[in-house]
Amino acid sequence: MKRTHAAGISSALVILSAGTQASVLTFLIDGLGNFGTIPQAYGDRIVALDDDIYHYDEQGEGFTPNIEVSYTTSDGQDPSHWGTGYGDLVNIYFENNDGNGSGEVVLTADYGYEVVLYSFDMSAYTNAFSIDPTIDAVRVQGCSPTPLFEQLNAVISRTTHTTYDFTASPLQAREIRVQFESGNLGGLSDDIAFDNIRFGQVAVDPVDIACPSDFATPVCVLDFFDVSAFLTRFNASDPSADFNGDGDFNFFDVSIFLSEYTAGCNAD
Numbered sequence: 001m002k003r004t005h006a007a008g009i010s011s012a013l014v015i016l017s018a019g020t021q022a023s024v025l026t027f028l029i030d031g032l033g034n035f036g037t038i039p040q041a042y043g044d045r046i047v048a049l050d051d052d053i054y055h056y057d058e059q060g061e062g063f064t065p066n067i068e069v070s071y072t073t074s075d076g077q078d079p080s081h082w083g084t085g086y087g088d089l090v091n092i093y094f095e096n097n098d099g100n101g102s103g104e105v106v107l108t109a110d111y112g113y114e115v116v117l118y119s120f121d122m123s124a125y126t127n128a129f130s131i132d133p134t135i136d137a138v139r140v141q142g143c144s145p146t147p148l149f150e151q152l153n154a155v156i157s158r159t160t161h162t163t164y165d166f167t168a169s170p171l172q173a174r175e176i177r178v179q180f181e182s183g184n185l186g187g188l189s190d191d192i193a194f195d196n197i198r199f200g201q202v203a204v205d206p207v208d209i210a211c212p213s214d215f216a217t218p219v220c221v222l223d224f225f226d227v228s229a230f231l232t233r234f235n236a237s238d239p240s241a242d243f244n245g246d247g248d249f250n251f252f253d254v255s256i257f258l259s260e261y262t263a264g265c266n267a268d
Contacts, residue, residue, distance in 0.1 A: 022058060022059060022062070022064070022116070022118060022198055022199060022200035023043075023046040023056055023057075023058050023063050023064040023067075023198070023199060023200070024056055024057035024058055024059070024196055024197065024198045024199075025042070025043050025056065025069065025093075025105070025195075025196070025197040025198075025199075026055060026056060026057050026091055026195070026196060027042070027081055027091040027092055027093055027195060028054075028055040028056075028091045029042060029053055029054055029055070029081065029091075030052075030053035030054075030055075031053060032053075032081045033081070033083070034081065034082050034083055035080055035081075035082075035096060036080060036081045037078065037079065037080055037081075038071050038079045038080060038081055038093060039054075040070055040071060041054075042054050042069065042071075043056075043067075043068075043069030043107075044067075044068045044069055045064070045065045045066070045067065045068065046063045046064050046065065046067075047063050047065050048063065057196075059198070064199065064200060064201045065201075066109055066110040066113045066201050067107055067108065067109050067110070067113070067115055067199070067201050068107075068108050069105065069106065069107055069108075070105075070106045070108070071093070071104070071105055071106070072102075072103075072104035072105075072106060072177075075100070075102055076097055076100050076102075077095050077097060077100055077102055077103065077104065078095060078096040078097040078100075079093060079094075079095060079096075079103070079105075080093070080094055080095070080096035081093065081094075082094055082193065085125055085126055085127065086123040086124065086125050086126070086161075086191075086193040086195075087123030087124065087126060087157050087158060087159055087160050087161045088123070088159070088160045088161055089121060089123045089161050089193060089195045089196075090195075091195070092123070092193035092194065092195045093105065093193060093194040093195065094190055094191070094192065094193045094194075095182075095189070095190055095192070096190055097190065098187050098189065098190050099183070099186060099187055099189055100183070100189060100190075101135075101136070101181055101182040101183025101184070101185065101189035102179070102180075102181055102182075102183065103179065103180045103182070103192065103194060104177055104178065104179045105177070105178045105194060105197060106175065106176070106177050106178075107175065107176045107177075107178070107197075107199050108174070108175045108217070108219050109174050109175065109201055109219075111214075111215055111240065112203060112204060112206075112209070112240065113174075113201050113202065113203055113204060114172050114173060114174050114201070114202055114204050115172065115173060115174070115175065115176045115199055115200070115201060116170045116171070116172045116199060116200040116201065116202055117140060117148075117166060117170060117171040117172070117176050117178070117197075117198075117199050118165070118166055118167045118170050118198040118199060118200065119163060119164060119165040119166060119167060119196070119197075119198045120163075120164055120178055120194060120195070120196060120197040120198065121161045121162065121163050121164075121194070121195045121196040122138065122156050122157075122161060122162045122163075122164070122180065122192065122193060122194060122195070123156060123157055123158070123160070123161040123162065123192075123193050123195070124156045124157065124158040124191055124192055124193070125158070125188075125191035125192075125193070126158050126159060128158075128188050128191040129158045129188070129191070131158070132155050132156060132157055132158050132159075133155070133156055133158065133182075133185060133188070133191075133192075134153050134154065134155050134156075134184075135153075135154050135156060135180060135181060135182040135184060135185060135192055136152070136153070136154075136181040136182060136183060136184050137150060137151065137152050137153075137154060137179075137180065137181040138150070138151045138154040138164065138179070138180050138181075139151075139177075139178075139179045139180070139181070140171055140176060140177070140178055140179070141176070141177040141179060142171075142173030142174075142175065142176060142177075142220075143173060143174060143175060143210070143211065143219070143220035143265050144173075148171045148173065148176070149164070149166070149171060151164075154180075156192060161195070170200075172202070173210075174210065174211070174214065174219055174220070175219040175220055176199070178194065178197060180192055180194070206240070206245070210265070211260070211264075211265035212243070212257075212260050213226055213230065213257055213260040213261040213265075214226060214265050215229035215230050215233070215240075216228070216229040220265055221265070222261055222264060222265060226261065227261070230257050234249055234253065234254070234257075237249050241253060241257070243256035243257050243260070244256055
């Protein structure tokens with residue numbers, strides 16, 4: 001539900017709208033060798049190409065100071081780094097737990113912003129396969145149960161790389177989960193990689209926030225922390241808590257918040 005007060009794969013290029021920014025995760029991290037665990041801080045609030053030991057790329061649009069990145073470990077994944085050997089990619093993310101077959105990179109925007117996904121690359125470990133392998137799925141998930149993008153039985157290049165390019169129609173949501181499922185490869189499930197995840201951020205007008213009651217992490221889930229965050233903002237007269245947009249902070253704002261909270265977050 002949106003607040004009511006006023007306040008395909010393609011190689012095509014697109015002229016980005018004003019205010020849009022983009023960063024690229026290249027997984028170049030000083031001192032991190034093969035099998036090294038990717039730090040959860042890598043990709044958080046990027047403001048420069050080089051941030052101490054972390055290195056990124058960008059394509060002229062700017063950076064993403066209002067987005068945090070995480071690498072899922074909750075289902076037994078071991079998000080790890082590898083240097084070369086996955087097609088023509090260098091410095092990649094792979095899921096190191098043999099047989100798990102579930103890789104996921106999560107991009108989460110601050111309240112009032114959304115993530116914009118432009119593209120990412122994938123490749124298979126060249127020496128592990130005689131032909132390009134087929135994996136169960138490549139998917140981009142937002143808050144909605146319906147994926148923003150899904151390709152089943154995806155063929156991944158072992159000699160160069162496979163690019164998923166959305167620049168002609170970027171994917172956008174408060175939180176974006178870039179996923180692959182390679183469990184069908186069994187013990188070779190770890191021989192699939194992500195690289196060059198290119199994403200941006202865009203400020204969202206209050207009237208267009210898809211789930212305005214979702215103030216706190218975890219995003220896409222409404223719980224006590226969202227209520228607490230709203231009350232903190234309300235007591236501080238933060239404009240984000242002015243749910244009817246009249247400049248006052250009173251019962252009507254609380255009532256609208258509770259209605260939004262009850263409706264839940266079931267869409268991007």
